[in-house]
Amino acid sequence: MNASQLQNRYRIFVIGISVAFFVLLCRFFYLQIYQRARYFQESERNRIQKIVLQPTRGIMYDRNGVVLVDNRPSYSVYAIPFETKKADSVFELTATILSMDVGEVKDKIRRYRRSQFAPVKLKRQIDFTTLSEIEENRLSLPGIIYDIEPRRAYSSGVRAPHLFGYLGEITDNELEVAKDSGYRLGDIIGKKGLEKVYEDVLQGLRGFRYVEVDAFGREVRTLKDKPEMLPLPGKNLHLSIDAELQKFLEARMDTLQGGAVVVDCRNGEVLALVSKPDYEPEIFTKPITQDVWNGLINDPRKPLYDRMVQSLYPPGSTFKLVVASAALESGLITKEWSSYCNGFLTFGRRTFECWKTVGHKDVDLTQAIAQSCNVYFYKLGPKLGIDTWSEYAKKFRFGERTGIDLINENAGLVPTQKYLDETYGAGKWSQGLMLNLAVGQGDLLVTPLQLVSLAMIMANKGVYHQIHLVRYIEDPIDGAQQQLRVDSTMIQGISDTTFNIVRNGMYEVVQGVHGTAKICRFRDIHVAGKTGTAQNPHGDPHAWFIGFAPYEKPEIAFCVLVENGGSGSGNAAPIARGIIDHYFHKSKRKLAYEF
Amino acid sequence: MNFRSVKPSQGDYFMILIVCLLIAVGLTAIFSASYHVESATLKSNFTKQIVWFVISFVLMIVAIVLPLRLINSVTYWLYALSIVALIMTLFSSRIADVHRWIVIGPIQIQPAEFVKIGVLLTLAKYLSEERRDLSNLRDIGFAFGIILIPFALVVKQPDLGTALVFVSLILPMLFWAGLPFYLFFSMIAPFLSLISAFNYYSFLVAMILIAGVLLFMKRGPRYFLFNMLMNIGVGLITPLLWGKLHTYQQHRILTFLGLKIDPHGASYQVIQSIVAIGSGGFFGKGFLNGTQTQLRFLPAQHTDFIFSVIGEEAGFIGVLFILALFYIILLRGIFIAFVCHNRFGSLLSIGIVTIIGFHVLVTISMTVGIMPVTGIPLPFISYGGSSLMANMILIGLLINASIRRYKY
Incomplete structure (x- = not known):
């Protein structure tokens, strides 16, 4: 290689290195000067994280300020x-x-x-x-x-799982509906009961904060120059539930299947609402295992079901109150109209039995209610006819939801002419059906909640107050109370006279010599009620007892149901006795109420 | 560049100043990269590197003082020693799943760093011998053999990045030693064919270009035909071999070459590095203020990606400064090779320029995503004792060649 060749190769090296460095420099110029803004933003996105601050969920109190559901x-x-x-x-x-x-x-x-x-x-x-x-x-x-x-x-000892409901991780479907409200995957949302109904109130408002994080997601510091918003805690629910009464009832009915509702008939507030069997509310506070869940789902006694709100039953003799009112109001009978009962009634080719096989002998309306004579009402059935019967059933709010602040309420079923025609075929059903409907059997289906509503209407001589669980919503920050509107309506087309007659019958049920619920007699309180023993295809009849007290100036209305419990007077009325005893003699609620 | 700064009576001592400047910048960057992490191992990086610097400085002085003739005479022994060290590495215990270190007491040595020097010296000595004829394919083949053995051993570790350093040596040194252009072209043309083979049109254009250059060489029909057939052959076989690879293997190669983005895997490092550098802007975010660095979004930030730390915290100004320092070292190195009258020293110098240049270009290009991530250190700046010592020895040898450019 001669000198000029070497010179050439020297130049090639210098040019090669220079070109390489120039290309690199261009790349740095492009990234650091031309594209700086974009990468600066990206580095900010890396390090700045928006932290969502979850608010604390609202607390539920009973009517006396006892904490029922807490965090x-x-x-x-x-x-x-x-x-x-x-x-x-x-x-x-x-x-x-x-x-x-x-x-x-x-x-x-x-x-x-x-x-x-x-x-x-x-x-x-x-x-x-x-x-x-x-x-x-x-x-x-x-x-x-x-x-x-x-x-x-749940520290108060009140179980009421159907009432409170439970929380759970939001599902894809729920997220689809609720994403505009700021929910994200992994968030907790009310699934059942009050937790679901009052989700918007209880959840509060999410806050946020910007923090600097390192590559491992660790918070390094809070960024002060970025806006921060503290979460607003969820609002508290003050329920109308009386924890003591609720606990008493839960314990009283623990081994039974059925339930009870107690309502303040002066304003529609639910004092106790028990459905049995139930489950520990605690089990849903942690992620539920498949085994426990399957156990609940497959339990033949259906503990997940809120029987008071969701389940349908034939009302049995409790419905005689409606039929009696209808018969009086439509002018079919008067108070004095009486009938002889020999223990059964033959209608067409069929025999309809009274519960008392030896018969009630001569009974007027008051005694027919007091002794729950079937024959008396069998006779009224066909006379009333399906149209009048269903008209009055609906007047007393059967076949529609009470609108209580719980989910999945059932509306029940009040058969009409149209319904019977569709079910059995026009003209193919006999007037014999009317005999059954007159004693609260047949196609008629009600919820216990509807029966307590009936008891309230009787107590108030026609005034119905919307049945509800939440008395007011309290803002935990300033203590402001937001009262919820309670709609009150007057049942139209039933006169005071009619109410007085039927109520008197209810009074005799407890106070009368032959009354079916003498067990509810107290020295100081006059109770009025109606027993029911509803035949059903699932075994022993369901035991009902509905009523109100005191008779003179009613404060509470109640409904007790014992599934397959036998007779209303034998099995439901004693529980009602306990309710009344507890409410008037043990509960401290009067203090709180007047205070 | 002032060529006259290298006076006949003295060596290029100015180089020491530049290297020390680079090391100072490196220490600053290591400090920043290791700052405020509670872990003791990272905290000690800075002080450890100072210790390495002192040792390396001594090694550099030794490399300056030793007569080139003496070095030349023991070169083949050094080569043998290098090979032995690499074999020992393969039998050493694994650290981080690779056989890359030899552990002696508390010290971990990365022999591959020093093997670079041994291979470089050997190649320089071999090519500088009087009897070499670089138009003789046997001599060329032997030169390839010198790098192939350490290449294979380092690939086994596995450390493809370092292994490629050996490959990078061969062409520049052959070229500097006087390899004829036509042979040089025969060697690089197949790579062009390989890359262009994935598309009919690009392959056609490449073949026309190659044919043109081959004709321009005027080496006769045998040369032309042989090269054309070889390039066409490469072009035909490549797609076939590619098709035989598994999809994941293809993905790996594409990701390695930066042709495919995998934001969660290999490309994550590069993306974070580009964000760090880009966000630095003209003046940088300031010492210890780089969020990508301080919050550890930047991977391997005191070693492979140390340049991203500088890019983020010192900005374009800092980048320009470092690139300028490296550019000066490389140009002075080429100049020393040019003026060095003894062939061994000259070839040695061009080899040193190649090694340092390869490291600098590859590691810096990798931080801005124009080269695959190979995991080799940035000379004088990245944390690591073996690398710093080896590079200081190289600089020492370069100064040595500049001092003894008239003698041997």
Whole structure:
């Protein structure tokens, strides 16, 4: 190689290096000067995270200020995707500790991830053992963190699971509906009962805060120059429930199937609402296991069902109050109209029996109610006819929802001419059906709530107050109380005279010599009521007792149901006695009310 | 560049100043990258690197003082030692799942860093021998053999990035040693064919270009035919081989070449690095104020991606400064190779320029996403004792060549 060749190759090297450096410099110029704004934003997005501050959920109180549903801290486990993906063993260990599937863990992270660094909720409300296991394996679990998340607590001893309902993680469908309200995947939402009905009130308003985070999702500091909004706590619900009465009733009916409702008939406030069998409200405060869930679902006694609101029953003799009112009001009979009962009535080719096989002999209307004579009402049935019968059933609000602030209320069924024609075929059903309908049997189906409503209407001589559970909503910050509107209506077309006659019959049920519910007699309180023994295809008749007290100036209306409990007078009325005794003699509610 | 700064009587001592400047910047960046992390290992990086610097400085002095002739005479022994060290590495215990270090007591040595020097010296010595004829394919083949053995051993570790350093040496050194243009072109043309082979039109254009250059060389029909057939062959086989690869293998290669973005996996580092550099702007975010660095969004920030720290905290100004310093070192190195009258020293110098240049270009390009992530250190700046020592020795040898450019 000669000198000029060397010179050439020297130049080639210099040019090569220079070109390479120039290209690099251009690239840096492009990134740092031309594109600076874009990358600066991206670096800000990396480090600044909007932290959603969850508000504390509203508390539920009973009418005397006893805390029924409260919050208590618990721990939830989260994963930071960027950290956890570094080793597969993290997923396995996490899954083992949280007793989940590895696939389930990965699936959650994939579905719920918002960014590499934003924590994804893996499991809610772990117990203390799990928490300490995570803490022990700290080093083998990069990216697995836990945080405090409140859970519901029921400390008063009141169970009432159907009433309170429960919370759960929002589902895809719920999110679809509620996303405009700011819900996100992984959020907690009311699923049943008051938690669901008053979700908007209880949940409060989410706040947010901007923090600087490092690559591991750890908070480094709060950014002060960014706006911050504190969460507003959810509002508190002050229920009309009397915790003592509720507890008493829950205990009293613990082994039974059925339930009871007690309503303040002066304003429609529910004092107690018990449905049995029920379940521990606590089981839904932590993620429910498949076993427990299947157990609840497949339990033949259906503990998840709120029998007072959702289930339908034939009302049996309690419905005679409606039929009596209809007969009086339509001028079919007078108070003095009497009938002879020899224990059965033959209608066409069929024999309809009275519950008292030897018969009631001569009974007038008052005694027919007091002794619950079927024959008397059998005779009224065909005379009333289906149209008048269903008209009055509807006047007394059967066949429609009471509108209580709970979900899944059933409207029941009041058969009409049209309905019977459709079911049995026009002209193919006999007037014999009317005999059954007149004693609250047949196609008629009601909810216990509708029967307590009937009791209230009787107590108030026609005034119906919307039955409700929440007395007022309280703002925890300024204590402001928001009263809820209670609609009151007057049942039209039933005269005071009619009410007086029927009410007198109800009085005789308890106070009369032959009354079916003499067990409810008190020295100081006059109780009025009506028993019912509803035949049904599922076994022994359902035992009913509805009524109100005191007769002279009613304060409470009640309805007791014991499924397959036999006779109303034998099995439902004693429970009602307990209610009245508790309310008038033991409960401190008067103090609170007057205060 | 003032070529006259290298006076006949003295060596290029100015180089020491530049290197020390770079190391100072490096220490600052390491400090920033290790700052406020509670973990003790990271905190000690800065002080450790100072210790490495002191040792390296001594090694550099030694490399300056030792006569080139002496170095030349033991070169083949050094080569043998290098190979032995690499084999030992393969039998050492794994650290982070690779056999990259030899552990002696508390010290971990990365032999591959020093093997670079051994291979470089060997290649320089081999090519500088009087009897070499670089139009002789046997001699060229032997030169390839010198780098192939360490290449294979380092690939086994596995450390593809470092292994590619050896490959990068061969063409510039052959070229500087006087490899004829036509042979040089024969060597690089197949790569062009390989890359263009994925598309009919690009392949056609490449073939026309290659044919044009081959004809321009005027080496006769045998040369032309042989090269054309080889390039067409490469072009035909490539798609077939590609098709035989599994999809995941294809993805890996594409991701490595930066042709495919995988935001959660390999590309994550590059994305964060680009964000760090881009967000630095003209003046940078300031020392210890880089959010990407301080909040650890930047991966391997005291080693592979240290330049991103500088890009973020010192901005375009800082980048310009560092690039300028490296540019000065490389140009002075080429100049030393040019003026060095003894062939060994000259080839040694061009090799040093190649090694440092390759490291600088690859590591910096990688931080801005125009080269694949290979995981080799940025000379003088990245944290790491072996790398710093090796690079200081190289600078020492470069100064040595500049001092002894008239003698041997």
